[in-house]
Amino acid sequence: MLIGELSKRSGFSRDTIRYYEKLQILAVAGQRSDNNTYKNYTAASLARLRHIQRLKDVGFTLREIRNLLVGDDKTHACHNLPDQLARKLLKIEEQVAVLLEFKASLVEMQRACTGSCDTPDGMPSCVPVPGHRASKCS
Secondary structure (H helix, E strand, O other): OOOHHHHHHHHHHHHHHHHHOOOOOOOOOOOOOOOOOOOOHHHHHHHHHHHHHHHHHHOOOOOHHHHOOOOOOOOOOOOHHHHHHHHHHHHHHHHHHHHHHHHHHHHHHHHHOOOOOOOOOHHOOOOOOOOOOOOOOO
C-alpha cells in the first residue's frame, strides 16, 4: 500500500509516518515501486504503527518507543522495561492523587454554589481562597 492508504488506515498523517521512518521506529517493510518513486508499505507497517499508537496511548514518549522498538547493539530492547513501567505507574498514581484533590475541591465548590454568588474582588464567593473553606452563595 502507498503512504496515503497507510495514513488512512492507521490514522497517522503522512508527515508523521515519514517522521517515524526518520526516527527509525518504522521501517519500510515493502519495496519501492518500479520507478523508485513510491514506497510500498505492507501489513507489517500498519501493525507497527498500531503498536506505536498503543505505546503512545499508555504514555510512552517517542524516545522511549524508539528505545523499546529499536534498542541498541549493547542491550536487549526490553532490558529496562520493568523499571520503566514501574516509573510510569508511579507517575500515574501521582497524577490520580492530584486529580482526586481537584475533584474534591470542585465538589466543595459545587456544594457551596447556588448560582447567585457574591463576587468580592470579582471572584465568586463559592470559590475558596487557598487554606479557607468556600462561603455559601446565597
